[in-house]
Amino acid sequence: MTDPSTTAERVRVWDPFVRFFHWSLAVAVLIAFLTGDELEDLHVAVGYFIMGLLAARLVWGVIGPRHARWWNFVRGPTAVKAYAWEVLRGHPKRYLGHNPTGGAMAVLLILGLILTTLTGLATQSAHAWKDVHEFLAYATLALVPLHLIGVAVASFQHKENLVRGMIDGYKRP
Secondary structure, three states: OOOOOEOOOOEEOOOHHHHHHHHHHHHHHHHHHHHOOOOHHHHHHHHHHHHHHHHHHHHHHHHOOHHHOHHHHOOOHHHHHHHHHHHHHOOOOOOOOOOHHHHHHHHHHHHHHHHHHHHHHHHHHOHHHHHHHHHHHHHHHHHHHHHHHHHHHHHHHHOOOHHHHHHHOEEOO
């Protein structure tokens, strides 16, 4: 019997939870950024939602399917640097799941958001954390264009639409 998530032309890579997490997190971060000081109650509520998403993703990285698991895509600095050089040379190896730089970016974004939400919590009881919270928020947001550039470059180099894959869950085998 064949796996219903695999065909000769496409294979399921991103499970529904990973896709939900990705797009919900993107929207929630945008809302949190736009609300900031102006709509503090909404900003705080969205911050708690982001914390819940992050906690669920951390667990899913241990118990989820193959391409969601941390061991599948988190690589050391040597592998990340070697892959980045392959990208710059124009002939990087193709990965079915995250490539080493994509995995590093996922870890950096998640770590940045964890620190941002924790300092956001600290701000609720000690206003002195506000500057640290804002610095971490902007530093994490600075990673977003790099993430988007990485997706565009990988899509171009491998001649595949990675955004569509994060929408429908499929990539070519």
